[in-house]
């Protein structure tokens with residue numbers, strides 16, 4: 064994966080790590096097992112297929128005439144929709160059998176619970192793909208940026224590392240000092256959790272929430288939105304409001320100390336949305352990011368030659384860097 068002290072992008076590793084977590088959670092299978100199932104489809108692996116699906120969605124959103132089926136059929140990417148549906152159905156069908164043959168707690172995904180609750184195949188298929196698509200790239204991109212901010216701010220990286228070392232060296236938290244990390248241990252990583260929050264403030268990758276308002280909404284004396292208006296809520300506009308966050312472009316994790324958050328409106332921070340449609344996976348995503356970062360910082364120092372001001376973000380459904388950032392990982396002596 065890496066050469067000690069050599070500069071390297073880590074986007075691919077973050078993507079495959081996060082997709083592996085999501086396939087395991089949703090259908091009980093690791094990415095390598097999913098790839099084995101779809102092995103018969105030429106030149107296809109699940110990660111590329113999922114990424115291609117995003118390309119299809121972006122192409123159609125940015126060129127709305129492609130939403131018309133007769134025109135879309137002429138587009139070179141159009142056959143991908145059928146491939147995705149074929150592969151997705153095949154993977155879920157096979158995972159039913161696979162999990163049936165390996166039915167211990169460790170191999171159970173969401174699909175297993177839906178199946179046992181009597182949900183039909185189509186329902187299981189849809190829910191599994193929803194969870195994979197909602198949870199995979201959002202978390203991968205957030206983790207990518209968390210590592211980037213920690214690489215840009217060695218002081219915060221070191222503060223996180225001190226907490227992480229304390230946890231890894233405590234037998235109550237880690238059964239084996241190098242790898243397994245207990246759930247309770249994550250609650251000790253206070254600075255790391257604040258770094259996660261600050262990353263999601265600066266880089267809320269699911270950046271636009273769409274709603275249709277049911278009733279008239281008065282924003283100002285002369286600004287009234289009629290009922291049924293479609294509204295886009297641009298999250299960076301809130302997260303970078305200097306009245307809420309002084310020096311909004313600066314990475315300051317201490318903004319998330321309890322005494323600071325209790326003075327802010329609860330909707331001043333909404334990387335996972337809010338209300339009844341708030342992300343169902345938000346706690347899971349935070350735990351996943353903290354676990355991965357704890358393991359990386361335990362074994363490596365990370366730095367970067369990329370500059371924040373040079374990172375160009377494209378609004379490709381989620382905020383996506385035009386080019387991945389470079390990282391240098393240097394092995395620690397433990």
Ligand code: HEM
Pocket residue numbers: 193194197198199201202205267268269272273334335336337340341342343344345347348349
């Ligand atoms: C850092 C990572 C994540 C971010 C930033 C994020 C963000 C969001 C946001 C903003 C929404 C609300 C969309 C809206 O209100 O219109 C949402 C919904 C959702 N998220 Fe997440 N999410 C993340 C990770 C996850 C994970 C790990 C899972 C699954 C375990 C997940 C599953 C979902 C689902 C199922 C929905 C609901 C979709 C729907 O209502 O149709 N998310 N997420």
